[in-house]
Amino acid sequence: MPVAYTIQPTYAIDDASLLETDLTTCTLLVLIGAGTFSYAVMSPLHRKFLALKSYSYQPKTVAMADLEMIEQIFDADKLLFTAFKQVLLAFDSPDNTLVPEKHFQPHLKKDYLRAVLPEKLHEAVLTDMLPDLGLVNVFAVDKDTLGFLRKEFSTDSVIHAHSALLKAYQGDRDIHQSEGLAFIEVAPQQFTLTIYAAGKLQMQQQYIYRSGLDIVYYIVNSLRQLGFAEQQARIKLGGAVTQDSQVYQELNRFLPRLEWVHKPDGYLYIPRMNELPPHHFHNLYALALCV
Incomplete structure (x- = not known):
């Protein structure tokens, strides 16, 4: 008989301002990586980060096992069921390639990816347009995980984490x-x-x-x-x-x-976030540049 347990966050950062804020006016930034699931709550009106949580679990070789861990996080973290104004999903995976915008043709997006990476079962191929760089980021994510998160968050806003990093680096x-x-x-x-x-x-x-x-x-x-x-x-x-x-x-x-590196400029951070080294969660904070 399997042992049931509650998954706990590696980091959980917030303060009283989270309870004092109408979260239905806020944006949820979600970052999914290999064995990691992190999110930050941001108030667009005040350009302020209000909360952050990060979960780590043993990476699995089977994609469905990762999805099962994410489902456990949803069971344990009721904040994820808030009706946020906007939710952005970002996937941090090696399954991506950058294509010059002038050569990009949407109907060939799978071909661009397969030219450099082997095809995987149950994958969805998506794209990020990066006009400032003249590039298109073509990437693949697990179809089941994507479907679960899209349904739970009622969102179609999905990007690759590298696209957010590029936006952050452009401002350096x-x-x-x-x-x-x-x-x-x-x-x-x-x-x-x-x-x-x-x-x-x-x-x-x-x-x-x-x-x-x-x-x-x-x-x-x-x-x-x-x-x-x-x-x-x-x-x-x-x-x-x-x-x-x-x-x-x-x-x-x-x-x-x-x-x-340092957290992106132009945003406010609650005191407990500023107590962390400024390079921690840089890739999570960078997602704010994509909304």
Whole structure:
């Protein structure tokens, strides 16, 4: 007989302002990753983040097992049943590719994706238009998970997490430097590497890693292939990393111009959010740029 248990959040951040706010005027930003489910509540009127929760569970090889964990989160977290004014779903997965907008044809979206990635069972192929970059982000998500979340939230607003990161990076004050600027967004077991030079996107790719040295290898190799020296390029780090972690220590050992990313400017954050390191939940906060 299976053991029933209640899944608990890894982070749960809010204050009295959440109870004092009419949540039907608010936006819910939801980020779904490999073994992670996070969300933030934001007041569009005040451009203020009011709450944040993040759940982690053991990644499964079968997509339905991930869906079952998400269903357990819904059973445990009644805030998700609030009738928010708007809900945005974002999927953080490696199943995506960037296509130049001038060459993009909607009826070929699956072909663009299959040119670089193998087809998976029960997938839905979606697109994000990125006119500021002249690109289209083509991505695939599990059809059952997407259907469940669309039904529960009554929303058709779905994006890829990398699209939000690109919007956040475009606003970085250092993006126009010529010696190379690399952004790293670290999640459990995977990270996203995005490289710019003179304000132009050079590459964006998600990789699997086991140690900080794996991340160092991918960064150094990518920079060198693009003609940049890792000793000169600036590296901005975000995600679930602390200064005393093995990942940070390895990166700091080989990459001398390492620094942290910061939460998106132009928004207010409750005090408990400001107590966290500014690079934590950068990818979740970045979703606000897409609504």
